[in-house]
Structure formats: C-alpha cells, structure tokens
Amino acid sequence: MSPDEIKELRKSLSCTAKELAAALGLEQKTVMAWEQGELFPTKQFVDRMNALREKGPSAIPRKSKGTNPIKTLADPQLWELFRKLAAHKKLRDDVAKLAANYSDPSEED
Numbered sequence: 001m002s003p004d005e006i007k008e009l010r011k012s013l014s015c016t017a018k019e020l021a022a023a024l025g026l027e028q029k030t031v032m033a034w035e036q037g038e039l040f041p042t043k044q045f046v047d048r049m050n051a052l053r054e055k056g057p058s059a060i061p062r063k064s065k066g067t068n069p070i071k072t073l074a075d076p077q078l079w080e081l082f083r084k085l086a087a088h089k090k091l092r093d094d095v096a097k098l099a100a101n102y103s104d105p106s107e108e109d
Contacts, residue, residue: 001046003037009049010035015060023060024048 001009010020017031024031024045033039041049052059072078085092 001041003035006034009053013060014057019060
C-alpha cells in the first residue's frame, strides 16, 4: 500500500492518523511514517486497513469530544438507571464491580 493510498484511506474513513493508528493498534508515528514513505505496512496491516475500508467510517473508534452534562442529566434513561440502582442492592454491587474497570471521567484530560 503506497503512502498516497494510506492518505486516501484516511480521507475515506474521515479519520486522523492518530485514530487510524488506534484502530490498528499502532502508534501515530508509524502511520505518519507510512504516509511519508519512510516505512511501509506489512501485509497484516494492509489487510486490516482493507477491512476497515470495507466497514467504512464507523469502523474507526473515536474518542468523545466531551459530553454536555446538562443534556446527560436530562436523559430519562439515566434517571431510570438511577432508580433501578437505588432500588436493587445486587444491581448496585454488580455495577460497582463493572465500574472499577472504567476511569473516572472527572479525572480525564
């Protein structure tokens, strides 16, 4: 895959080099080196990029640009979850175990 083909892939996927790298499990500098012709992707990565192309832009995981806290608090589904959590101890315990695997959004960037 040529540098121009990689640039075209990013364009068709509407993603940054950083997002493409994350989707491929690489560092951004590797994708940038491919685009500059300093390095070339192995067949494994060419195949993975072709699979991403077939899936389209939705195949690229994107980090949220941030959420509007007021809009989130106005969501009726959120309040339904709160009511269920408040009413069911087992559900609270299960959610607490699951939540331990996630970072606290107030501590991010």
